[in-house]
Amino acid sequence: MKKLFLIIGAPGSGKTTDAQLIAQHNTDSIVHYSTGDLLREEVASGSEQGKIIDSFISKGNLVPLDIVVSTILNALANAPKDVIIIDGYPRSVEQMQALDEKLKSQNQVELISVIEVQVSEAVARYRVLGRARGADDNAEV
Template identity: 75%
Template sequence: MKQLFLIIGAPGSGKTTDAQEIQKRNPNSVVHYSTGDLLREEVASGSERGKLIGGIIAKGELVPLEIVVQTIIHALQNAPKDIVLIDGYPRSVEQMNALHEKLAEQDSVKLVKVIEVAVSEEVARDRVLGRARGADDNAEVFNNRMRVFLEPLEAIRAFYGKQNLHHTINGERTIEEIVTEMNDYITLQIKG
């Protein structure tokens, strides 16, 4: 059975970098997918769905639920390792519920924990606007992305908290400190 860890956090929280580092530390057992990367790969393919996704991402809005869930389920089913980290999901209550329903319909993937990399809005803003990698890294888009992240956050925390699946890690430390704590936590959960 594949063991799934969802890693959530504000834009600029470092969740993608953290997950990539954990995969590097555990190359034989861990695979990492960023929902953002999975969607960007679709955009880069030039497909009709990719063009649709590209337009939505450029505005800082959420990609339609059906497309995102299909992308994630496909990645999970084809994952080459038993421990799967997915960052950037869920970003809405609807996404959370849709994944929960899909996971309940099967027995090949188990959601082990939802790890939140917590940073203040100020730290997130400084990081995102400081890196300015592309057209989606400006103050207006950041503010929209932050609003989209914060609106459902309490409901997501409550849902996973009731199932004892939510865990928070302080994301305002060095990458080394964050990754070491997250890696140790994941290892502990798998060993049960």
């Protein structure tokens, strides 16, 4: 059975960096996925699901929860390693409940832990404004 770890935290908390470092130091046993990357890869694949995702992303809309969860579950099922780290998901209780419901109905992947990366608001603001990579990299977020 595959083991799943979720890393959550505010924008700029370092969750992606932490997940990448953990995976890089354990390349033989751990794979890391970012939810945004999974969605972009699905779009790039040209699949039917990718076309649906693109229809939302291209208009600046959020991808529906069921599609996000389906994309994550597909990545988990096809993960090349038995330990998987996903960063940036969930962002809400509703998102966690949706994933948890699906995980409970199968026996291929077990959620082991949700790890929260915490930093002060000042540090998060400094990091987000310093990177300014996307529309959500602003002081309000």
